[in-house]
Amino acid sequence: MCSSDLALDPDDIARFDARYRAVRDEGATDALRTAAHLIRGGADEVAFGHVRDWLISEGRDVYERARKDPDSIAALGARDVTVLEPFGYAAKRAYKARANAPLAGTERAEPHSTRAPEWDRAAAAVALPKLAELYTG
Numbered sequence: 001m002c003s004s005d006l007a008l009d010p011d012d013i014a015r016f017d018a019r020y021r022a023v024r025d026e027g028a029t030d031a032l033r034t035a036a037h038l039i040r041g042g043a044d045e046v047a048f049g050h051v052r053d054w055l056i057s058e059g060r061d062v063y064e065r066a067r068k069d070p071d072s073i074a075a076l077g078a079r080d081v082t083v084l085e086p087f088g089y090a091a092k093r094a095y096k097a098r099a100n101a102p103l104a105g106t107e108r109a110e111p112h113s114t115r116a117p118e119w120d121r122a123a124a125a126v127a128l129p130k131l132a133e134l135y136t137g
Helices: 001-009 010-025 028-041 045-057 060-068 070-076 081-099 121-129 131-134
Strands: none
Touching: 010 045, 010 060, 010 081, 010 131, 028 045, 028 070, 028 081, 028 131, 045 081, 060 070, 070 131, 121 131
């Protein structure tokens, strides 16, 4: 979403956000979580979400390929995914600007953890060798 999307009706923005969140949730797999841990050096729920936001921002083909084969993310090269953190909030911001009210129903159902869940670096490196090489050398 961008500034031109402010011309959209708030209901259209809300529908977009609902679809976006559904697509993002489809990527909440253990394999992508392992990839997020490698990319971020550990990933709590928020960081895992930001990795999925980044992959979505790369386009449908990249996101679908990453969902099926998280090791394919290595082909994108090392990235600082934190710069795309605002991407996941674009619809909320556009809605608020357009409707002058917060977008209802967008609260996260998952708990926000304050630290990354435990993960096994060695197992992650075996499961996703290309990604492990890229991010952990």
